[in-house]
Each structure stands twice: as C-alpha cells, then as structure tokens.
Amino acid sequence: DADVTQTPRNRITKTGKRIMLECSQTKGHDRMYWYRQDPGLGLRLIYYSFDVKDINKGEISDGYSVSRQAQAKFSLSLESAIPNQTALYFCATSDPDRWEQYFGPGTRLTVT
Amino acid sequence: GDSVTQMEGPVTLSEEAFLTINCTYTATGYPSLFWYVQYPGEGLQLLLKATKADDKGSNKGFEATYRKETTSFHLEKGSVQVSDSAVYFCALIYSGGSNYKLTFGKGTLLTVNP
Numbered sequence: 001d002a003d004v005t006q007t008p009r010n011r012i013t014k015t016g017k018r019i020m021l022e023c024s025q026t027k028g029h030d031r032m033y034w035y036r037q038d039p040g041l042g043l044r045l046i047y048y049s050f051d052v053k054d055i056n057k058g059e060i061s062d063g064y065s066v067s068r069q070a071q072a073k074f075s076l077s078l079e080s081a082i083p084n085q086t087a088l089y090f091c092a093t094s095d096p097d098r099w100e101q102y103f104g105p106g107t108r109l110t111v112t
Numbered sequence: 113g114d115s116v117t118q119m120e121g122p123v124t125l126s127e128e129a130f131l132t133i134n135c136t137y138t139a140t141g142y143p144s145l146f147w148y149v150q151y152p153g154e155g156l157q158l159l160l161k162a163t164k165a166d167d168k169g170s171n172k173g174f175e176a177t178y179r180k181e182t183t184s185f186h187l188e189k190g191s192v193q194v195s196d197s198a199v200y201f202c203a204l205i206y207s208g209g210s211n212y213k214l215t216f217g218k219g220t221l222l223t224v225n226p
Contacts (some may be wrong), residue, residue, distance in 0.1 A: 004155070042201065042216040043156075056215075090155055099144050099163075099205045101214055103155035 003027045004104035008090050012110045013081050014019060021076045021107050022023055023091030031096060032074040034058075037088040037106075046089075050096070081111040114139045118202045118217035125192055125224050133187040133220050135176075141196070144203035145185040146180055150199040159187075159200070175225035192224045210223075 001031045004025045013019050023032065030051045035043040045058030047066040055066060063085060078085055088108050091103040119134040137143065144163040148156040160169030165180035174189045185202060202217040 040218055044216075045213060045215075046211075078131045092156075093144040100146070100158045100161065101156075103148075103157070105153075 001014070004091060004093055004102055006089075006104040006107050007091050008107060009105065010108045011109075012112065014112055015082055017081050019081055019109070021089055021091075021109070023074045023076070023104055025072050025074075025091075025093045025102075025104075027093050027095075027102060028071075029093040029095050030071060031093040031094045032068065033101065034064075034074070034076045035090045035092065036060065043090065043111060046076065049057045078109075078111075081109075083111045085109065114143065114204060114206055114213075114215045116202050116204055116215055116217040118200075118220055120218070120220065122221040122223060125222070127194055127224055127226050128191045129224075131183050131187070131189040131192045131196075131222070133200055133202075133222070135185045135187065135217060137183050137185065137202075137204050139183075139204055139206055141206050145176070146203045146205070147174070147176055147185070147187050148201040148203060148216075150201065150219070152198070156201065163223075194224050194226055197222060197224045 007022045032055050033048045034046040037043050048069045065077045088106050090106050091104040094101045115138045134180045146161045147159040149159045150156045160171040162169040162178035168177045176185050176187045198220050199219045203214045
C-alpha cells in the first residue's frame with residue numbers, strides 16, 4: 001500500500017463550487033504539506049502543518065484553506081473554486097529529523 | 113530569497129546517451145540539495161540528495177555533486193534508458209532556521225527514445 005494517498009485522483013468541478021481534497025499517510029510523520037503544480041512553474045507550497053495544532057500558510061494560500069484532522073490526515077479545501085485553480089495538487093509528508101519529503105500521487109483538479 | 117534555476121527542457125535523447133541537467137541555486141545559508149523525479153502519472157520521488165559541499169549523491173546510475181564554489185548541483189547519468197523518461201526537479205532546503213520549505217526548480221522534461 002502507498003504511504004501517502006490522495007483522494008480523489010481526478011476531479012472536474014464548476015466555478016463557485018466548494019471542493020475538498022484529502023490526504024492520508026501511514027508514515028507516522030508529523031509534518032504534512034500541500035503543493036500545487038502548474039506547467040512551467042514547478043511546485044509551489046500552499047499550506048503546511050508541523051503537527052495537528054500547527055497550520056501555516058505557504059507561498060500561495062489565497063483561495064485555499066486546510067484542516068489537519070489527525071496526525072495522518074490533512075485536507076485542502078477550495079471554498080469557491082475558480083478556473084485558475086486548475087492544477088495538479090500534491091500532498092507530502094516529512095520527518096522533522098530528515099529533510100526528504102514523501103509525495104502522494106497527486107489530484108488533478110479541473111475547474112470549468 | 114532562496115531559489116533554484118534548472119535548465120529548461122524538454123530534453124530528448126537516444127537510449128544510452130549521456131545526460132546532464134544543469135541546476136544552480138541561490139541561498140543565504142547552507143542548503144541541502146535534492147533531485148526529485150516525477151514519472152508520468154505519479155507523484156515526486158526523491159532520486160538523490162547531498163547535504164554539504166563536495167558531497168556526491170547517487171542513485172539508479174544518476175549522480176550529482178554539491179559544488180559550493182559554483183552553487184551548482186548538476187544531474188548526470190552516463191547511459192540513459194527509455195525508463196528514465198520523466199520530469200526531473202532540482203530542489204533545496206535551507207538548513208538554517210525553519211528547515212521545512214523545499215524550494216523547487218521548474219522541472220526538466222526528459223524523453224528518451226529507443
């Protein structure tokens with residue numbers, strides 16, 4: 001089984017809809033992250049969490065919110081989706097003593 | 113702020129060709145450097161890393177050496193295979209203060225033809 005899972009893997013939604021992307025991990029890591037990937041722009045950090053009670057904004061948090069429901073679960077919400085939020089979204093985890101991040105398979109979101 | 117610049121793609125090679133993907137960085141402290149690989153339809157996977165100057169990271173035939181004097185971490189492989197076709201990302205983590213934020217380059221698409 002994959003260490004970091006994301007649901008859904010693909011989603012098409014309409015402008016103005018609320019949508020939630022979910023991430024679960026079995027690595028036992030405290031740190032979790034949400035990134036978005038756009039062609040030619042690499043990955044950009046949306047939010048990150050060092051533990052259940054710690055949530056921080058990343059580079060591009062406007063239009064997004066997150067919830068850390070448990071050590072293993074970190075959800076990303078788009079309160080009112082807009083077309084320029086069409087992208088590939090990745091969740092990642094890391095151990096604070098090691099700097100590698102472990103990525104989920106991604107969610108491809110299309111906002112029409 | 114910290115930044116990573118990597119060569120723009122796409123890069124197209126024939127099987128068994130030599131690969132170099134250039135990566136340079138700007139950082140205020142002493143970063144750790146990484147190469148991540150993204151195979152089609154998958155998330156990113158750590159390919160190799162180096163945590164201090166002159167370290168060489170290696171994995172699956174790929175190598176990269178942390179060159180502090182040139183602020184570079186170029187990825188090389190002597191003989192690529194079709195299965196190496198993927199997007200490659202250079203990244204750094206600043207090792208001082210909050211060591212959480214991976215800064216990525218924009219990625220380089222590699223296609224290897226048989």
